[in-house]
Amino acid sequence: MAANPMRPYVGRLAGVREVATGVKLFQIELTEPEGQASLAEYKPGQFAFLSVFGAGEAPFGLASARGPYLELGVSALGHVTNSLHALEVGDPVGVRGPLGNWFPMDQIKGHDVVIIGGGIGGLPLRPVIHTILDHRADYGHLTILWAARSPDLLIATDEFDEWRNAPDTEFHVTVDQGDENWSGNVGLITKLMEEVAPSTQNTITVTCGPPIMIHFAFLTQQKLGFTPEQMLTTLEARMHCGIGKCGRCNMGEKFICVDGPVFWQYEVKEFLEGFL
Amino acid sequence: MKFTTRDQLKAWLDGLAAEMDLVAPRGVDGHVFYRPVASGDEVLFDYERPELSAKAFVFPDTEVFLRVEQRGKDVTVEEVRTERKQVIFGVRPCDAHGLAVIDALFLNQEPADAQYQHHRERTVLVGLACPRMWEGCFCTSMGGAPDDATHLDVLLREVEGGYAVEAVSEKGKALVKGLKTKQKAGDPPAPQTNADAVPVVDTATWRTLFNDKLWQRHGERCLSCRICTYVCPTCRCFDVVDRVVDTQPGLTRIERIRVWDACTSTNYRRAAGGHNSRPTKPGRIRNRFYCKFCYYPEDFGPLGCVGCGRCVVSCPVDIDITEIMRDVAAKGGQE
Structure with missing residues (x-):
């Protein structure tokens, strides 16, 4: 009998750190050989279900392309996510995955890349950034536009220096509202996009954030001259299976879990039903 | 035709009940449901349409599918299975058709x-x-028939003094070996069907009507009670939840459970953080019908409706799938 795709592989929490207020990045080590094999390789943009046994499971974007652990970022918002936040290093967890499609990194090779990340939506883009930085010669100029509602919600601040100093890379960050310690850009990410105005020449953009931000980021990119064939995004939806069965995540005839989560903008605009 | 009597069927069912799980139409407080039975005597032979479809016996409304044991930091995960065979007797052809619709997604789309x-x-x-055909039924419009054998393993048809037996599949042939039958001349009578067919239009036409006002009109009176999805033989949305069943020092037992879900419920699309991309009743009603007549056939093949009519008679505010299909056909024709 084929492996049951609804059965999680057992693992343990190998590390955890707070990466923004209310957001923790979990490092997971799988302990069952089948699980180690299943998740030995995954691609930027794919996701996995994370279980706290007794509380339930929920899907999260795989947030790293660098080993040795699986990394998933979790914002404490509901029952499962608050239970995840209560875990300590060494505690058991379950993982199902990798699931969904991925960013077409081979197709992106040779292009300039603009990364547009809003809030915790930056985490699923982290593997894209890692992949580009770890294979720097394969990609053109990298522009990272990073944003959050407030400075304490900025994700991956410990990697900002690496990104700023990486070859042929520029990094810009903004917050909707600053605080007394913030001396950087203030304003929506769309404002930052217009200020930086990245060239559309041979460029692919990759956007992730809350739905409303993705919507307006698309509009601003169009204004800057990007075509739907140049714009990638990754969408999210509440889901319970991740394998196209449970029905929860349909946007019209598309299922976010198996047809996505990664979509080109020309696909998104053809959805009968919007993601907003 | 192969002929058998009701008494012979009952004797056969007694034998089956001793060996395997037997489910059959049964009277419950004046209503008819498919229910587990222990003998042929408990089985109803004269009934209309059971109030609920048979889907719960292959896709239970609530089912423990994993048992998890956590001892200290060690976890074992066991899949829940039963070795017992199951016979669903007296299943109506539309309900078997409903399972074939679910098969198209749950079995035929990888992974199963x-x-x-x-x-x-x-x-x-x-x-x-x-x-x-019974009140509200329109199986003949949905590619079925009151005596359609296609999705069954065995089909019985009522004839004078007993039943005509047709073993359809290999599974069915094996099962009826234990049933006493004799050859008899003649054919079962054709069932009586409704004259007025419900129009089924292609998915391209449905696509032109996504933003039509008809969804507002039909959807705004929905109570989000979800009965339509509960009685539906093809609705298959589900949720997954954990339940802690036992806690002792150093030991926790957990069940992971799958439960039916309904796209017509208020918070179906509500995500963590509160975003709900389908916040209105018309939007949810529209999704239910697009799932059945546009998305499901485009994505998986069959239409997501078998014409059993249960949602028509169950809806407390008379949202009528046949009326919606007629509206869509009329509007689509005008385009």
């Missing part, structure tokens, strides 16, 4: 749904043809 596949493989469907 392991739990559903397990139940499907252990189950034999013995159908009893409807002598006529």
